[in-house]
Amino acid sequence: MLNNILSTKKDEISRLTMPETADVPHYSLQHALAEKSGTIQVIAEVKKASPSKGLIRSPFHPVQIAKSYQSGGAAALSVLTDETYFQGSRDYLTDVKKEVGLPVLRKDFIIEEVQVEESSRIGADALLLIAAALEPEKLHYLYQSAVQRGLEVLVEFHSVRELEEVLRLFEPSLIGINNRDLDTFKTSLQVTHNLSGHVPPQSLIVSESGIHTPADIDYVQNEGAKAVLVGESLMRQENVEQALKKLKGA
Known part of the structure; x- marks a missing residue:
C-alpha cells in the first residue's frame, strides 16, 4: 500500500500548484508536548478516512472537530491533507489554523522539498516525515529544509532498523513510533516497547x-512516550470532546 501511495504522491506533486501564504499564528509542537504536567500529552487527529478502514466519519466538519478537541484538552492537532487515500485537504489545515489556538501537524506523505514549502504556506506548525517512505539522506535533507522554514518535524519510525539508520545521520527532536504495521495494517503497542x-x-x-x-496511554507512557497521536478511535465517537476527556482519564 505504501508504494502505491508514494507513486500517487509523485504524480500529484508533478501537478502541484503553490497556494498563497496563509496569515495565521504559529505555535510550537515540541513546546506543547513537553509540558511538565506529569500527564501524557495528546495530539488529536482530524481524519475523515483511511485506506485500510475507508470512510471513518460522515458528516465531516474539520473546524468543528478541531474546536471540540481543543475543548477536550488536546495539546496539539494533526490534520490529514492527503486527498486520494485519506479524503483530506490542505484547506482543512488552513481553516483549522484560523480557528484553533493549538499547534497543528500536517499529516501527509512528504517526499519532496516543494511539499515542505507548501506546508509552510498553508500554515502548518510541523510536518510528518516517514522513515519508511524516504532514504535516510533524503529524510535528513527535508528535515533541514523544514527547520530552515521555521517548521518543526515529527519523524516517524516503524522498526529499529529504520531508527538506527536515521540516527547515524542525526537525532530528530520529535520521534514518532507508529504501532501500525504498514503491510498488514494491524496495530500493536509492542512496537513502542521495541x-x-x-x-x-x-x-x-x-x-x-x-x-x-486510558490503559493504552499508561502502557506507552511507561515505555517512555511523552505524547500519543490518536485519530480513528476518537473520530468514530459522536462526541469527540467527551471521548478525548475519557481517553485522558478525566
Missing part, C-alpha cells in the same frame, strides 16, 4: 496508532 529503548534520551517520543483506552 523501539523506545533505542531512542536518544533528548528526543521526545510520540506513540502513534492503536491508542484506544
